[in-house]
Amino acid sequence: MARAVLALAGGVGGAKLVLGLSRLLPPEALTVVVNTGDDETFHGLHVSPDLDTVTYTLAGLANPETGWGVQGETFQAAAVLERLGAETWFRLGDRDLALHLRRTELLRAGWTLSEVTRELCQRLGVAHAVVPMSDQPVRTVALTDEGELAFQVYFVRRRCEPRLLGLRFDGVERAEPAPAFRQALVYARALVYCPSNPLVSLGPILALPGVREQVERFPGPRVAVSPIVGGQAIKGPAAKMFAELGEAPSCVAVARRLRGLCDVFVLDQVDAARAEEVADLGMRPLVVPTLMASEADKVQLARRVLEVAEAA
Amino acid sequence: MARAVLALAGGVGGAKLVLGLSRLLPPEALTVVVNTGDDETFHGLHVSPDLDTVTYTLAGLANPETGWGVQGETFQAAAVLERLGAETWFRLGDRDLALHLRRTELLRAGWTLSEVTRELCQRLGVAHAVVPMSDQPVRTVALTDEGELAFQVYFVRRRCEPRLLGLRFDGVERAEPAPAFRQALVYARALVYCPSNPLVSLGPILALPGVREQVERFPGPRVAVSPIVGGQAIKGPAAKMFAELGEAPSCVAVARRLRGLCDVFVLDQVDAARAEEVADLGMRPLVVPTLMASEADKVQLARRVLEVAEAA
Numbered sequence: 001m002a003r004a005v006l007a008l009a010g011g012v013g014g015a016k017l018v019l020g021l022s023r024l025l026p027p028e029a030l031t032v033v034v035n036t037g038d039d040e041t042f043h044g045l046h047v048s049p050d051l052d053t054v055t056y057t058l059a060g061l062a063n064p065e066t067g068w069g070v071q072g073e074t075f076q077a078a079a080v081l082e083r084l085g086a087e088t089w090f091r092l093g094d095r096d097l098a099l100h101l102r103r104t105e106l107l108r109a110g111w112t113l114s115e116v117t118r119e120l121c122q123r124l125g126v127a128h129a130v131v132p133m134s135d136q137p138v139r140t141v142a143l144t145d146e147g148e149l150a151f152q153v154y155f156v157r158r159r160c161e162p163r164l165l166g167l168r169f170d171g172v173e174r175a176e177p178a179p180a181f182r183q184a185l186v187y188a189r190a191l192v193y194c195p196s197n198p199l200v201s202l203g204p205i206l207a208l209p210g211v212r213e214q215v216e217r218f219p220g221p222r223v224a225v226s227p228i229v230g231g232q233a234i235k236g237p238a239a240k241m242f243a244e245l246g247e248a249p250s251c252v253a254v255a256r257r258l259r260g261l262c263d264v265f266v267l268d269q270v271d272a273a274r275a276e277e278v279a280d281l282g283m284r285p286l287v288v289p290t291l292m293a294s295e296a297d298k299v300q301l302a303r304r305v306l307e308v309a310e311a312a
Numbered sequence: 313m314a315r316a317v318l319a320l321a322g323g324v325g326g327a328k329l330v331l332g333l334s335r336l337l338p339p340e341a342l343t344v345v346v347n348t349g350d351d352e353t354f355h356g357l358h359v360s361p362d363l364d365t366v367t368y369t370l371a372g373l374a375n376p377e378t379g380w381g382v383q384g385e386t387f388q389a390a391a392v393l394e395r396l397g398a399e400t401w402f403r404l405g406d407r408d409l410a411l412h413l414r415r416t417e418l419l420r421a422g423w424t425l426s427e428v429t430r431e432l433c434q435r436l437g438v439a440h441a442v443v444p445m446s447d448q449p450v451r452t453v454a455l456t457d458e459g460e461l462a463f464q465v466y467f468v469r470r471r472c473e474p475r476l477l478g479l480r481f482d483g484v485e486r487a488e489p490a491p492a493f494r495q496a497l498v499y500a501r502a503l504v505y506c507p508s509n510p511l512v513s514l515g516p517i518l519a520l521p522g523v524r525e526q527v528e529r530f531p532g533p534r535v536a537v538s539p540i541v542g543g544q545a546i547k548g549p550a551a552k553m554f555a556e557l558g559e560a561p562s563c564v565a566v567a568r569r570l571r572g573l574c575d576v577f578v579l580d581q582v583d584a585a586r587a588e589e590v591a592d593l594g595m596r597p598l599v600v601p602t603l604m605a606s607e608a609d610k611v612q613l614a615r616r617v618l619e620v621a622e623a624a
Contacts, residue, residue: 074388077406078410085414086417094386105355
């Protein structure tokens, strides 16, 4: 634990770098803290989309076409749920359902989300530590021109179509960082921001009481990888969200969100011209290829991130 | 409602006659009241095996090989649940899971089991009234030489291997017959005992407060079909259970359980020699073929039952 890398991640984009890191670091040397602001209840089950994406990715079970969900998934239950009149805009696969059933059962039995996640990871053969950002519920709410929408309603049901006016993380002031997160904030030797949405993936993590302050005085190197390349989000709605919130979407906009919280900011070659702006924000820019199409790409980027952290 | 037939049923055996009755009676003329003493919670979901068997049968969805479960079922979720360390001795199929998810969700939202069952039936195209015996929980407990076992533990997990010493219906004294059951007890023109286990299927129904008394003074004909033929249960553990409780398993043993509650007792041709013993119990014996292999058999037996009820 004492020498571990602490990685902060959301879903698909972040999970790619997490996979790379997991290929280079032994299990005891990596703690992945995952956003739970996207968690939602479907059919009475506790669904943690980001935790699941990271877990499935590390377990080698993720659907390579989507980055989320389970490879070779079937949707028999979803078809019946639809016939039965249940809301099925968030379609849960049959295998995926099993994970949510088990998680929900253990939570109801009094386990914390951290404990449940550790158990599920162990059962699925994930050796690295995957940790929910908090064991208390935090729910991201999108404030839009159509009113307040629970994050999954905004993101999946409404496909991010409503115009975003702001974000709120309900419950965050009463939540606390999960125990393993608190430990890693003190003992980790390096902090890595995976290329996740800074607004709705890293945002809730940093909004937890005390986290921002601890990251500010984090003793080791803090390295971020931009999820926005050439003004576009590699995955997800980050660019659209930035634009609607009045900020031109770019790696610089991402860096601005991490001002005072980051030492090295990794941006793609495409954005090389923005390096100076990043430097102006008080971070050392590192320009490297950041697209992670293959597993080799993921490992390569993770290697660069770890190297720069070592050198910092 | 005023001219309806009230049928009491358990699972697979009873559902066969229910199907036959449903082919002869319009929806408004049949109320099927189903045992819920076998209900159990699996993975946090409310499972009602007998209700589901009757519902799937009437919906044309039942697995014809087993009589329970869904035709063409898959077990992706069950395989993952097993990998995740969940107890999976009661294997739930993917489609079946959807029904339990929806039922549980609606129950948690405050619906009664009667209301949920009506909704699920409607969605699955079941027009006849399928009614849980009670909206309050009743749980059958098998008292065995290995201790007290919840019914599904005894029945499915332990395959009825422990020796049965007795039965208890937990909660039955605080339960009441479901509203549609209470109505049918007053207004139905005939009462039909489907060929279901008299101990653990009909037993809990008759044990509900006031039911035995109302059946005793039921004004119309009461017709029972023996689930035991030639000393063997057509389906399920009825014969073994009778034997272990010290009663030779036979149609007569079944009839004895319905003494004072039945006017016409239908027994199979194989048991023709026992007709007199049935008569001695104060019931009119009717000897007909009772095996229901094909749908034509089911309709034929249902026709005989309705005819004898008309004539009584």
